[in-house]
Amino acid sequence: xxxxxxxxxxxxxxxxxxxxxxxxxxxxxxxxxxxxxxxxxxxxxxxxxxxxxxxxxxxxxxxxxxxxxxxxxxxxxxxxxxxxxxxxxxxxxxxxxxxxxxxxxxxxxxxxxxxxxxxxxxxxxxxxxxxxxxxxxxxxxxxxxxxxxxxxxxxxxxxxxxxxxxxxxxxxxxxxxxxxxxxxxxxxxxxxxxxxxxxxxxxxxxxxxxxxxxxxxxxxxxxxxxxxxxxxxxxxxxxxxxxxxxxxxxxxxxxxxxxxxxxxxxxxxxxxxxxxxxxxxxxxxxxxxxxxxxxxxxxxxxxxxxxxxxxxxxxxxxxxxxxxxxxxxxxxxxxxxxxxxxxxxxxxxxxxxxxxxxxxxxx
Amino acid sequence: xxxxxxxxxxxxxxxxxxxxxxxxxxxxxxxxxxxxxxxxxxxxxxxxxxxxxxxxxxxxxxxxxxxxxxxxxxxxxxxxxxxxxxxxxxxxxxxxxxxxxxxxxxxxxxxxxxxxxxxxxxxxxxxxxxxxxxxxxxxxxxxxxxxxxxxxxxxxxxxxxxxxxxxxxxxxxxxxxxxxxxxxxxxxxxxxxxxxxxxxxxxxxxxxxxxxxxxxxxxxxxxxxxxxxxxxxxxxxxxxxxxxxxxxxxxxxxxxxxxxxxxxxxxxxxxxxxxxxxxxxxxxxxxxxxxxxxxxxxxxxxxxxxxxxxxxxxxxxxxxxxxxxxxxxxxxxxxxxxxxxxxxxxxxxxxxx
Numbered sequence: 233x234x235x236x237x238x239x240x241x242x243x244x245x246x247x248x249x250x251x252x253x254x255x256x257x258x259x260x261x262x263x264x265x266x267x268x269x270x271x272x273x274x275x276x277x278x279x280x281x282x283x284x285x286x287x288x289x290x291x292x293x294x295x296x297x298x299x300x301x302x303x304x305x306x307x308x309x310x311x312x313x314x315x316x317x318x319x320x321x322x323x324x325x326x327x328x329x330x331x332x333x334x335x336x337x338x339x340x341x342x343x344x345x346x347x348x349x350x351x352x353x354x355x356x357x358x359x360x361x362x363x364x365x366x367x368x369x370x371x372x373x374x375x376x377x378x379x380x381x382x383x384x385x386x387x388x389x390x391x392x393x394x395x396x397x398x399x400x401x402x403x404x405x406x407x408x409x410x411x412x413x414x415x416x417x418x419x420x421x422x423x424x425x426x427x428x429x430x431x432x433x434x435x436x437x438x439x440x441x442x443x444x445x446x447x448x449x450x451x452x453x454x455x456x457x458x459x460x461x462x463x464x465x466x467x468x469x470x471x472x473x474x475x476x477x478x479x480x481x482x483x484x485x486x487x488x489x490x491x492x493x494x495x496x497x498x499x500x501x502x503x504x505x506x507x508x509x510x511x512x513x514x515x516x517x518x519x520x521x522x523x524x525x526x527x528x529x530x531x532x533x534x535x536x537x538x539x540x541x542x543x544x545x546x547x548x549x550x551x552x553x554x555x556x557x558x559x560x561x562x563x564x565x566x567x568x569x570x571x572x573x574x575x576x577x578x579x580x581x582x583x584x585x586x587x588x589x590x591x592x593x594x595x
Numbered sequence: 596x597x598x599x600x601x602x603x604x605x606x607x608x609x610x611x612x613x614x615x616x617x618x619x620x621x622x623x624x625x626x627x628x629x630x631x632x633x634x635x636x637x638x639x640x641x642x643x644x645x646x647x648x649x650x651x652x653x654x655x656x657x658x659x660x661x662x663x664x665x666x667x668x669x670x671x672x673x674x675x676x677x678x679x680x681x682x683x684x685x686x687x688x689x690x691x692x693x694x695x696x697x698x699x700x701x702x703x704x705x706x707x708x709x710x711x712x713x714x715x716x717x718x719x720x721x722x723x724x725x726x727x728x729x730x731x732x733x734x735x736x737x738x739x740x741x742x743x744x745x746x747x748x749x750x751x752x753x754x755x756x757x758x759x760x761x762x763x764x765x766x767x768x769x770x771x772x773x774x775x776x777x778x779x780x781x782x783x784x785x786x787x788x789x790x791x792x793x794x795x796x797x798x799x800x801x802x803x804x805x806x807x808x809x810x811x812x813x814x815x816x817x818x819x820x821x822x823x824x825x826x827x828x829x830x831x832x833x834x835x836x837x838x839x840x841x842x843x844x845x846x847x848x849x850x851x852x853x854x855x856x857x858x859x860x861x862x863x864x865x866x867x868x869x870x871x872x873x874x875x876x877x878x879x880x881x882x883x884x885x886x887x888x889x890x891x892x893x894x895x896x897x898x899x900x901x902x903x904x905x906x907x908x909x910x911x912x913x914x915x916x917x918x919x920x921x922x923x924x925x926x927x928x929x930x931x932x933x934x935x936x937x938x939x940x941x942x943x944x945x946x947x948x
Contacts, residue, residue: 477729479804514803516668519660520635536718537728552806553663 284436292430293402295385297394302436303366309355309382310371311336312576313398316428317369318343319444319577320437327363330355331375334532334571337578354381361391369396369431371575373407396434398427400490400575405509412509415488418496421452424575444577451580452497455587459498462590468501469525470518473510473570475538478547482538483510484518491527491573494583498590500525519553525593526559527586531570541567564593618901622677625905629673630665632912637661667806675805675813676911677904679866680876682817684903685824686859687877688884688896692831693855694760700878701863704763704856705770707872709740710864711778719781730868736774737864744770745856759838759852800873800926802911809869817900820862824896827855831892875929876903883940906933 288299305327308314314329318340328350336344350359354375360368360382368388370376376383376395388395401407404417425445432441471485485491486506495502503521504513526548530541537543545565548554559565566589572582631642645665647653686701694703702708713736714729748766752759805813824831830851833841842848863877884899907929914928 477804479806480801481803514634516634516664519664522660551663552667553660556659556663 282439284433284438288433290396290430290434292396293399295389297396299367299394299434303394303434305363305365306367306369306435307350307355307360307363307365308369309360309375310369310398311571312371312574312578313369313431314344315340315577316431316444317435320432320435320440322435322437323347325435327365328355328360330360331371333574334569357383357387361388361393365393367394367396367434369398371398371401373397373402373405373413377402377407379408394434396431398575399423399430400427409508414508415486416507418488419490419493419575421493421579424579425449427575428577448577448580452583455580455583456497459587459590464499464590466501467499467525467590468503468521468523469495469527470503470521470523471495471527471529471568471573472544473529473573474531474536476536478538478543479551481512481514482518484513485527485573486511489573490575490579491582494573494579494586497583498586500590515551515553519557522558524559525564525566525590526557527566527568529570529573530567533570566590566593618897621901622904625908626670626673626677629676629908629912630669632916633664633669634915635664637665641665671805671807671810672802672911673908674810675869676802676907678810678813678817679870679873680880680903680905680907681900682813682820682862682866682903683873683877683907684880684884684899685817685821685896686863688881688892688899689820689824689831689855689859691881692834692892693852694764695835695837696760696764697882698878699764701859702771702867702872702874702877703767704860704863705740705744705767705774706737706860706863707867708771708774708778709736709738709743710734710867710872712736712740712774712781715778715781733871734864734868737867738860740770740774741860741864743773745860763856799924800871800929802870802914802925805869812865813869816862816865820858821896821900823855823858824892827851828892828896831855831896832890835890870925872926873907873929874926875933876907879933879937880906883937886940886943 284302286299286301290297290299302325304325306317306322306325307328307330308317308326309329310331311333314332315337317323317326318337323340323343323346326347328348329344330349330351331354332349332352335341350363368376370382373380375381376385376388376397378384380387383395385395400419400423401413403423404420405413405415407413425448428445428448429438429441432438432444471491473483473485475482484504485502486504486508487502488507489509492502494500503518503523504511506513528541528544531539533539538547548557548560548565554560566586568582568585569578572578572585627642630646631637631639641657641661642665644653644655644657645662648655648657648662649666683701687699690699690701690703691697693699710733713732713734715732716736717729717732744763744766747769748763751762751766830841830846833844833846838848838852841851880903881895881899884895884902888894888898907925910928910932911925913932914923914925917923917928
């Protein structure tokens with residue numbers, strides 16, 4: 233079932249139009265600039281001298297992992313893990329990437345060109361193990377987990393390959409319930425920071441990891457500060473990811489996922505009540521909740537008509553019910569890159585975009 | 596013959612006006628129920644105000660979102676449900692009579708299988724490059740599958756003669772299997788099958804996305820097939836005794852068969868492209884009607900259409916309220932509610948005999 237997730241199906245290679253990419257990632261510039269600068273400065277930082285002490289033992293959502301030294305031939309399954317590894321500056325120790333949703337962050341375009349892409353979507357188990365990987369991190373348990381599309385943890389353990397699922401997706405989240413999993417607790421951004429730190433420790437780049445986390449934390453705090461300064465009175469929002477067909481019930485952000493975390497940070501109330509990660513909710517329910525802001529996901533994927541943000545906008549303006557919604561009539565629609573709603577280094581970009589939008593929308 | 600029939604016809608005509616009125620009343624009540632009950636709570640007063648505004652230009656103050664939900668979401672949904680229920684029940688009744696097979700249903704002619712293939716081609720294989728909707732793909736697929744089944748039946752000598760009905764059913768099975776296999780192949784071959792769930796959900800029957808254009812397709816489709824059927828009442832009665840008997844009674848078997856099958860195929864394809872393949876209705880409702888009023892099509896067909904319409908409206912309402920905050924697939928509800936109801940009719944029908 234998990235492999236049949238609606239929302240996460242990555243973009244087919246053909247639909248990734250290169251000319252769309254720069255326009256699609258305006259907010260990515262600050263982070264990439266900061267990371268690029270940090271990458272330049274990193275070797276001078278004294279903390280870098282202190283590496284990871286091996287053997288390193290990590291508890292990954294109840295599964296013990298052991299590393300006897302810095303792993304090589306890393307195969308990364310998921311754009312989020314791949315971009316974290318690029319940010320850590322360990323592309324030279326990577327043997328392959330898979331599961332792409334979007335173009336790589338512009339700052340890593342050259343780095344990415346040097347790493348083989350095993351598959352655009354879920355790679356086959358053999359295609360991964362054939363690279364003789366010393367470390368296989370993934371962003372989603374539905375890639376490596378009880379019903380893993382690539383394989384189960386046991387399959388990797390049998391071959392002595394440490395498979396790592398980012399805690400953002402395996403802690404307090406039941407990935408066997410709901411089409412994209414169901415969280416038992418609110419998403420905590422600390423799990424993202426820990427994912428980065430753990431991957432940094434495994435790759436023997438702890439200082440670089442700490443640096444990335446410190447940068448993300450500082451920017452997140454700044455964005456939240458700017459949003460709180462606005463003190464919006466009882467603002468609410470809905471995040472529309474996509475729909476199987478335009479008129480059909482849309483997939484929207486649930487109460488406990490990453491978009492919900494962003495909304496909470498900025499003082500926005502999510503009108504969707506479900507604990508599922510991306511539940512399907514009827515337009516009737518959404519329209520009657522009449523949120524003050526509508527957030528639309530922009531993505532390069534073109535699987536359903538509603539993947540296209542322009543079609544989403546056209547639907548909202550033309551549907552006899554949605555066009556009466558306050559947010560539509562008053563033009564309070566925010567467009568957010570889908571990748572910035574994932575647990576990845578882009579998540580703070582999303583927070584910043586949303587804050588900036590709130591600032592322009594505030595009276 | 597004419598003399599013997601005259602009193603019966605007169606009796607039927609006398610009784611027809613109150614019956615039509617009663618049917619219209621039941622249908623109107625079901626529609627109002629369908630409009631009043633939904634995902635969210637809207638007071639009946641608001642519902643009446645919206646209807647008064649729309650139908651009689653009453654100009655009552657109503658929240659525009661509520662008005663939109665009632666007029667553009669719920670009413671369209673109830674109307675499409677009614678059209679679909681009536682249309683599928685009529686198609687089922689026609690095919691059961693024509694093919695003399697109690698298991699015949701509107702999807703027998705490969706239509707739902709073809710619709711899946713068409714929708715999957717559009718959604719997975721990117722046929723039409725986004726310009727063609729899944730519905731259009733489903734309609735085209737349904738017609739293609741039907742054309743194949745019809746050609747196969749014709750080549751195998753279907754139609755007139757004792758073997759005719761059997762050949763059509765076998766051709767339908769072959770066509771359905773082929774198109775099911777094609778759908779599975781397309782899903783398996785596509786690099787990532789994640790979106791298959793969305794398509795299958797839609798194909799299992801879904802009324803959540805219907806709007807006025809869908810009403811404009813579903814109601815005429817159901818109306819046309821019902822009119823065609825009502826125009827062939829005696830023929831359908833004759834077919835109940837087999838194609839040979841019908842021919843002996845002077846029915847132009849091949850022409851009538853072609854007309855009726857084509858009408859059911861077109862109507863079913865149109866309905867499937869609007870709502871997906873809603874099961875159970877086309878198979879079971881005609882039997883329920885037959886158990887209630889007997890096998891004569893003059894009474895059975897209109898009743899089957901009415902039960903079908905009311906039943907599907909009710910099933911749609913239930914699909915929205917059984918699990919709060921979640922809309923169940925309509926096909927689940929039709930079977931879940933329909934099967935016990937049908938069991939009851941079956942048992943009572945036996946007692947009455």
